[in-house]
Amino acid sequence: MTISPTLRVDAMESGAFDAAAFQALRDGGVDCATVTCGFWDDAIEAMDSIARWRDLVAANDQLVAIARNGKDIREITASGRTALLLGFQNTSAMQGRIRFVELFAELGVRVFQLTYNTQNDVGSSCYEGIDAGLTRYGREIVGELNRNGILVDLSHVGEQTCLDAIEASAHPVAVTHANAASLCAHPRNVSDRVIKSLAERGGVIGCALYPNLTGPDYAATLDDWCRMVVHTAGIAGIEHVGIGSDLGGTTDEQSLRWMREGRWTRQANFGAASASNPGDDDPEWFRSMEPFAALSEGLCRQGLDESEAAAVMGGNWMRLYDEVMA
Structure with a gap:
């Protein structure tokens, strides 16, 4: 495995x-970030x-530029700017x-x-009571994403649909922003089975900072x-x-x-939050991206060596991007 030790990557921002x-x-030393271009959008939107x-x-353009692959990311960061990958969460x-x-x-996504x-014509979301798995159309979508150098993201996706997509994909896939359900029980988090299946095929899970997905045991401090x-990692x-x-x-x-309700419901919906905790609060110790580089120091304090911390901070994403993106 080749690791890019100098690049710091945030695989999903919104x-x-x-x-x-x-x-x-x-200021936070973020070399590459995937930005969310849409949630419920139709083609024109x-x-x-x-x-x-x-x-x-x-x-x-003095601060950021759009990237399409690992080569672009490296060239943009070498110019002193942050590379942005365009992504959609649906x-x-x-x-x-x-x-x-x-x-x-071709537009750069x-x-x-x-x-x-919610469930769509590709497969099930993590919030559906029944997950029938990847549809026939969904399998073709995965194949087309592979062919066009687009990363398949399984965040917000139901368990069986995740497993089907991992198996169907010719390339490694990702869960760009979620945590292990065994560490924080939440429908938006993913099972150890999904994490291990994803890893066996070369994929990456991006650990989220959103407090509702970390739970109180892991949200209090860096x-x-x-x-x-x-x-x-274990x-x-x-x-x-x-x-x-x-x-x-x-x-x-x-x-x-809009993020939580789109056009699909007349009722209040709270996404990963709840009626008793409806906010979208950042962790107290991470109110903006400025502390991002300091995450590496925290990882080392928890027992990772510098090479392992560099892999988590961005090297693993760069390896995946090099393999998947055209």
């Missing part, structure tokens, strides 16, 4: 970005989002059209999550969270664990409702 948020990425992201990046943008995968790839918080990451193997904060940009109340 929220609205501006110059200040991009500067926080730079998705293209609008990509166009807005291009404008935003062009206006801040396949709704395809609108059932298999050929749209190639079109979105490099990460597609199969489902968000060292507590790093202890969770080390425990996750399940997956150190070469299959990275970081996917699920934080990053800012989120107002209207955006939060």
